Amino acid sequence: MDLLEHGRAYAARCVENAQALAAALDAEGFEVMARDHGFTRSHHVGVDARTLGGGTRAARRLEAGNILATGIPLPLPPVAGDYNGLRLGTQEVTRWGMGPDEMAAAADLMASLLLRDEPPEAIRRAVVALRAPFHRIRYCIET
Numbered sequence: 001m002d003l004l005e006h007g008r009a010y011a012a013r014c015v016e017n018a019q020a021l022a023a024a025l026d027a028e029g030f031e032v033m034a035r036d037h038g039f040t041r042s043h044h045v046g047v048d049a050r051t052l053g054g055g056t057r058a059a060r061r062l063e064a065g066n067i068l069a070t071g072i073p074l075p076l077p078p079v080a081g082d083y084n085g086l087r088l089g090t091q092e093v094t095r096w097g098m099g100p101d102e103m104a105a106a107a108d109l110m111a112s113l114l115l116r117d118e119p120p121e122a123i124r125r126a127v128v129a130l131r132a133p134f135h136r137i138r139y140c141i142e143t
Contacts, residue, residue: 001141002139002140002141005141006138006139006140006141007139009139010094010095010138010139011043013094013099013139014042014043014090014091014094015040015041015042015043016099016100017043017090017093017094017098017099017100017103018039018040018042018043018044018045018088018089018090019038019039019040020099020100020103020104021045021088021090021103021106021107022039022040022045023039024103024104024106024107024108025045025047025088025107025110025111026039027107028107028108028110028111028115029111029115030047030048030107030110030111030114030115031047031048031050031051032045032046032047032048033045033046033047033048033074033085034046043089043090043091043094044087044088044089044090045087045088045089045090046072046074046085046086046087047085047086047087047088048074048076048084048085049071049079049082049083049084049085049086050076050077050079050084052086052114053079053082054071054079054081054082054083054084055070055071055072055079055082055083055084055085055086055087056070056071056082056083057071057082058071058086058114059071059086061113061114061120062110062113062114064113064120064123064124065109065113065120065123065124065127066123066124066127066128067106067109067110067113067123067127069086069087069088070086070087071083071085071086071087072085072086072087073085090103093106094138094139095137095138095139095140096131096134096136096137096138097134097136097138098134102130105130106127106130109123109126109127109130112126
């Protein structure tokens with residue numbers, strides 16, 4: 001029922017957030033896939049993780065900072081023992097009501113952790129603070 005009622009708006013917001021996240025990551029210095037094509041037309045963002053030591057390695061470092069991502073294979077040269085890409089999705093943060101402004105803040109936190117080598121504990125606290133105002137799930141039928 002939720003998708004019948006809210007599916008189009010939810011999908012559009014997921015794409016809007018993914019595009020905002022991709023643009024913000026690009027501005028931070030990440031190598032975001034499909035830059036010349038608007039980064040993404042879906043709820044996923046692909047990042048070249050070769051300079052990050054691999055996608056799974058980068059995802060584990062992000063997880064230590066309370067940010068969830070996953071390593072993925074991309075059509076790029078391989079990384080020995082790891083995936084060469086990092087996948088970020090916007091489905092969950094969109095359901096919690098986050099928008100493009102929060103995607104820019106998330107990109108800054110990811111850059112702090114992966115590009116500026118700030119400690120995961122500091123990033124974890126900042127992620128908790130970013131998430132704190134969002135208490136209600138959106139795009140669902142309220143009963």
